[in-house]
Amino acid sequence: MADNTLFAPAERASDEELHAGHDALSNAANIREILNALTEFVGIINV
Numbered sequence: 001m002a003d004n005t006l007f008a009p010a011e012r013a014s015d016e017e018l019h020a021g022h023d024a025l026s027n028a029a030n031i032r033e034i035l036n037a038l039t040e041f042v043g044i045i046n047v
Helices: 015-027 031-037
Strands: none
16 A cells, blocks of 8 residues: 555644643734634644
């Protein structure tokens, strides 16, 4: 089977990377205003 794929790799971020990403989003200017302005639910996941 070929290794070529159109999908993202199945790698997962480490706990440290997840915490760093959470901190970056939490501290980003205007991120709460942007998310609160959305009329649909938004989820940021790392599956």
